[in-house]
Amino acid sequence: MEMKGEFLDGKVSKSEKVTLVVENDTILIYDESKTLINECPISQARFTPPLGKQKRRLHLSSGAVFETESFGSFAELEKKAESNQFLSFIHSLEKRWLYAVGAIFSLIISVILFSAFGIPFLAERVAYMVPVPILDRISKETIKTLDNAFLTESGLAVEKQSKLEEIFNRIPKNTGHPYQLVFRKGGFIGSNAFALPSGTIVITDELSNLVENDQELVAVFVHEIAHVEKRHGIRNVLQDSGVFLLISLLVGDITSITSMAASIPTLLIETGYTRKFEKEADIIAAEYLNKKHLSTEPLQTVLLKLTPQKETDKENGWNRIFGWISTHPTLFDRVQYLKDFDTRNQ
Amino acid sequence: MGEIKCQSCAEIVIIEDISKDHIICSHCGATNPIEPQNGSKQVSEPDIDVEQADSGPTRHDIKFTGSAGEYFRIWIINLLFTILTLGIYAAWAKVRKKEYFYSHTILNGHSFHYLANPISILKGNLIVAGAVILYATVSNFYPLAAPLLLLVFYIVLPYLIYKSLRFNFRYSDYKNIRFQFLATIKETYFVWLVLPGLFILPVIAAIAYSAFNIQQSMLSDTGHFNPDYMPNPTMGVVPLLGGLLFMAIIPYLIFRQKKFLFKNIGFGTSKMQYSGTSGYFYKIYAIAIGLAISVALVIAVIVGIIMAAGAAHSSMEGNFGAGAFGSMMGGVILAYLLVIILFLLIGQYIYSRIFNYCWTVSQLDNINFEARLKARTLVFIILTSLLGIVFSIGLAIPWAKVRITRYVLESMSLRVEGNLDQFAGSIEQHEAAFADSAADTFDLEIGF
Numbered sequence: 001m002e003m004k005g006e007f008l009d010g011k012v013s014k015s016e017k018v019t020l021v022v023e024n025d026t027i028l029i030y031d032e033s034k035t036l037i038n039e040c041p042i043s044q045a046r047f048t049p050p051l052g053k054q055k056r057r058l059h060l061s062s063g064a065v066f067e068t069e070s071f072g073s074f075a076e077l078e079k080k081a082e083s084n085q086f087l088s089f090i091h092s093l094e095k096r097w098l099y100a101v102g103a104i105f106s107l108i109i110s111v112i113l114f115s116a117f118g119i120p121f122l123a124e125r126v127a128y129m130v131p132v133p134i135l136d137r138i139s140k141e142t143i144k145t146l147d148n149a150f151l152t153e154s155g156l157a158v159e160k161q162s163k164l165e166e167i168f169n170r171i172p173k174n175t176g177h178p179y180q181l182v183f184r185k186g187g188f189i190g191s192n193a194f195a196l197p198s199g200t201i202v203i204t205d206e207l208s209n210l211v212e213n214d215q216e217l218v219a220v221f222v223h224e225i226a227h228v229e230k231r232h233g234i235r236n237v238l239q240d241s242g243v244f245l246l247i248s249l250l251v252g253d254i255t256s257i258t259s260m261a262a263s264i265p266t267l268l269i270e271t272g273y274t275r276k277f278e279k280e281a282d283i284i285a286a287e288y289l290n291k292k293h294l295s296t297e298p299l300q301t302v303l304l305k306l307t308p309q310k311e312t313d314k315e316n317g318w319n320r321i322f323g324w325i326s327t328h329p330t331l332f333d334r335v336q337y338l339k340d341f342d343t344r345n346q
Numbered sequence: 347m348g349e350i351k352c353q354s355c356a357e358i359v360i361i362e363d364i365s366k367d368h369i370i371c372s373h374c375g376a377t378n379p380i381e382p383q384n385g386s387k388q389v390s391e392p393d394i395d396v397e398q399a400d401s402g403p404t405r406h407d408i409k410f411t412g413s414a415g416e417y418f419r420i421w422i423i424n425l426l427f428t429i430l431t432l433g434i435y436a437a438w439a440k441v442r443k444k445e446y447f448y449s450h451t452i453l454n455g456h457s458f459h460y461l462a463n464p465i466s467i468l469k470g471n472l473i474v475a476g477a478v479i480l481y482a483t484v485s486n487f488y489p490l491a492a493p494l495l496l497l498v499f500y501i502v503l504p505y506l507i508y509k510s511l512r513f514n515f516r517y518s519d520y521k522n523i524r525f526q527f528l529a530t531i532k533e534t535y536f537v538w539l540v541l542p543g544l545f546i547l548p549v550i551a552a553i554a555y556s557a558f559n560i561q562q563s564m565l566s567d568t569g570h571f572n573p574d575y576m577p578n579p580t581m582g583v584v585p586l587l588g589g590l591l592f593m594a595i596i597p598y599l600i601f602r603q604k605k606f607l608f609k610n611i612g613f614g615t616s617k618m619q620y621s622g623t624s625g626y627f628y629k630i631y632a633i634a635i636g637l638a639i640s641v642a643l644v645i646a647v648i649v650g651i652i653m654a655a656g657a658a659h660s661s662m663e664g665n666f667g668a669g670a671f672g673s674m675m676g677g678v679i680l681a682y683l684l685v686i687i688l689f690l691l692i693g694q695y696i697y698s699r700i701f702n703y704c705w706t707v708s709q710l711d712n713i714n715f716e717a718r719l720k721a722r723t724l725v726f727i728i729l730t731s732l733l734g735i736v737f738s739i740g741l742a743i744p745w746a747k748v749r750i751t752r753y754v755l756e757s758m759s760l761r762v763e764g765n766l767d768q769f770a771g772s773i774e775q776h777e778a779a780f781a782d783s784a785a786d787t788f789d790l791e792i793g794f
Binding site: 063 | 416418419420422425426427428429433438446456475478479482488520521522523614740768769771
């Protein structure tokens with residue numbers, strides 16, 4: 001086998017025309033006057049992977065380089081050396097537009113599958129592996145931060161607190177978590193209740209006062225307990241990290257303005273995840289109420305009380321759009337789902 | 347009658363009267379000497395990129411032969427395999443991408459090459475991924491520790507810059523002679539940590555201190571916002587001074603960073619000489635700020651007129667409703683867009699002038715460099731690329747990359763006394779490579 005090409009010895013920036021010959025598993029380089037100027041066993045030669053239509057290059061053990069446009073012969077030698085097998089396959093994919101178009105579709109499908117199923121699946125697996133003491137630690141830190149930020153001490157009367165705790169304790173829960181109901185004044189977040197990963201559930205005074213009967217409280221508590229049992233907090237954080245890594249992989253090498261644009265799909269995906277979890281908690285609450293032979297009305301009432309009237313009975317364009325980026329399904333959707341649930345379970 | 351290629355803008359200039367010894371280029375106005383008849387400066391081949399004067403330096407233009415279509419196919423396969431392998435293939439994708447751009451950069455008939463081993467880059471990627479996960483976890487659950495981690499990162503950053511530059515230069519070559527980056531760690535830390543710290547920290551501290559003072563004076567004794575608060579003008583003096591000081595220091599910092607980069611470039615056994623001064627940087631930044639302020643004022647006036655016209659129009663109709671709102675929104679959006687374009691123009695003005703200057707004042711043995719970037723061309727390319735990328739949902743990214751690379755590279759030329767054949771290779775060393783990808787993952791553009 002013989003190839004013509006150029007030789008660069010690495011000691012000086014000058015190229016010369018040479019002929020490459022292979023004999024007994026050794027590469028021999030002859031210059032134009034047929035003098036042997038370099039040799040190297042095939043096993044010690046490094047073949048640069050094929051790329052586009054570029055000249056092929058061979059790095060010899062002496063540090064010299066041989067370049068050629070004899071693509072066929074070079075590929076033969078490369079195959080003999082069993083080098084670059086995977087990258088030669090990649091190169092064959094990169095050569096045809098058919099494969100490129102196919103790659104576009106495969107890419108889109110992969111990203112969708114990964115966001116919708118892959119990342120949530122992995123996040124769930126990992127979330128359930130986190131030991132409770134770590135969840136506890138995390139929750140303690142979170143409540144500390146919230147207390148520093150905007151939560152203040154509860155102004156709720158002690159008797160009312162005990163009453164609420166009693167209702168809370170009566171709801172069956174997984175005893176693996178150190179459940180605890182705590183009270184705070186909401187400040188600017190107003191009427192709200194939220195669950196921390198450990199089982200600490202915070203209810204604001206504003207919400208405590210807004211609620212009218214025990215069943216509404218039960219509905220709220222079960223919804224929040226569902227968040228703890230299903231480890232939604234941790235799963236959400238893990239899924240967000242997963243999306244961040246996925247988008248980073250995709251967007252890796254472009255300008256900062258386009259990576260700002262990438263934050264929009266990221267936001268959409270992340271709030272999508274949160275909405276899914278909220279829905280899951282609603283379903284569990286609805287099923288619990290159903291088991292207790294109650295309708296989902298208490299939960300609907302609380303949801304309706306939590307929002308101004310015009311938002312719930314207007315299913316207009318703005319609400320729909322805000323729905324896509326909000327972390328909760330639109331009030332309308334949630335109330336509608338609960339109504340349908342009742343109808344199904346009459 | 348004859349033709350020559352203009353030495354400034356590379357356009358063909360027709361010589362009406364060859365008895366003259368010079369001709370003014372009709373495209374850019376530069377004066378070009380006319381060589382005697384037997385000089386080899388006539389343009390005969392369409393893609394000549396070398397100009398040989400009878401005496402004096404040879405000019406070599408850089409050519410970029412990459413194509414958007416070809417690169418797209420490489421890019422999309424890179425992306426697909428990167429996702430399919432959860433990021434492992436990213437290391438190989440990076441090497442293929444860089445080698446594509448390097449090997450299509452042609453100087454005097456030979457191309458550059460990128461030789462890094464993907465395994466080294468993979469190691470770096472894994473370490474960086476670990477660090478990012480660590481930071482995300484900690485900042486989510488221990489928010490107070492997050493700033494501490496960031497501080498650690500900033501202290502480690504110069505080391506990453508050092509390793510990254512050395513790695514990238516070490517594994518780049520031209521005609522099988524490797525490049526080098528010759529800075530020391532001490533030098534890197536001085537330029538990238540000490541200098542910025544010395545200047546910026548006191549400035550930030552002063553601003554923070556005054557902001558705190560202002561906030562304190564806004565509160566009455568009960569700790570709530572004092573409704574009778576009237577801003578005291580003297581409160582604004584320190585932050586203003588701080589801001590001005592900050593602006594006065596930036597050109598010097600940039601000067602030091604560029605000097606650090608250029609003077610430490612090595613090719614084989616040769617070393618780059620850099621003779622730039624800070625004066626030029628101050629001039630450019632002063633012009634840029636002047637331009638920015640004047641254009642900002644113009645934008646403010648235009649937008650103000652639009653919004654006032656809209657408000658006046660709807661108040662005439664008697665309802666301050668949708669009309670006024672529409673023109674308010676329109677005004678805001680227009681202002682936003684104009685400001686973006688303004689920042690882009692100013693930014694590219696600074697970038698292109700500094701780029702051209704740094705290359706012009708650099709010399710490598712018998713080579714002088716020249717760069718002819720124009721801000722308006724850069725802005726045009728960037729804006730049209732962004733539009734293309736947005737409307738193609740990202741598929742136009744390879745095209746954009748090829749376009750900007752072609753423009754930047756083909757704006758560069760070398761003037762060589764003699765030829766490019768006498769550079770000597772130096773002894774190879776192998777550097778740990780992990781910091782290379784670390785720098786890139788955090789988008790550190792420490793290049794040119």
